[in-house]
Amino acid sequence: MELESYFDFLAPDDIRVKGTRIGIEIILYEYIHRAQSPEAIAARYPSLTLEQVYATITYYLHNREAINAYLEDWLEHGRRMREEQERNPPPVVVKLRALAAQRQQAEAQAT
Numbered sequence: 001m002e003l004e005s006y007f008d009f010l011a012p013d014d015i016r017v018k019g020t021r022i023g024i025e026i027i028l029y030e031y032i033h034r035a036q037s038p039e040a041i042a043a044r045y046p047s048l049t050l051e052q053v054y055a056t057i058t059y060y061l062h063n064r065e066a067i068n069a070y071l072e073d074w075l076e077h078g079r080r081m082r083e084e085q086e087r088n089p090p091p092v093v094v095k096l097r098a099l100a101a102q103r104q105q106a107e108a109q110a111t
Helices: 024-032 038-044 050-062 064-087 091-110
Strands: 007-011 014-017
Touching: 007 050, 014 024, 014 050, 024 038, 024 050, 024 064, 038 050, 050 064
Parallel strands: none
Antiparallel strands: 007 014
């Protein structure tokens, strides 16, 4: 079985574990940045088998340079989206922040 057969290559920036909606970036973030074992990753994501987790890690090890670029793009996209959301928060977030500020102000006046 070829290693690539474990994945669906939907786009250059979207590689998913075949038969799941889980992108390889999820597994690799847990493995690389959170130092999780393959067994812990498989336990955390019940739709994955241990074999799929190991296949993803092996794919990364065989394609380290390209996958590191893939992961950097994913992390950068997440950072940009968080910044955008902070600049333009959804109405519910604006309302919750206003309520929290009112509560803090009321508590400060009570003391």
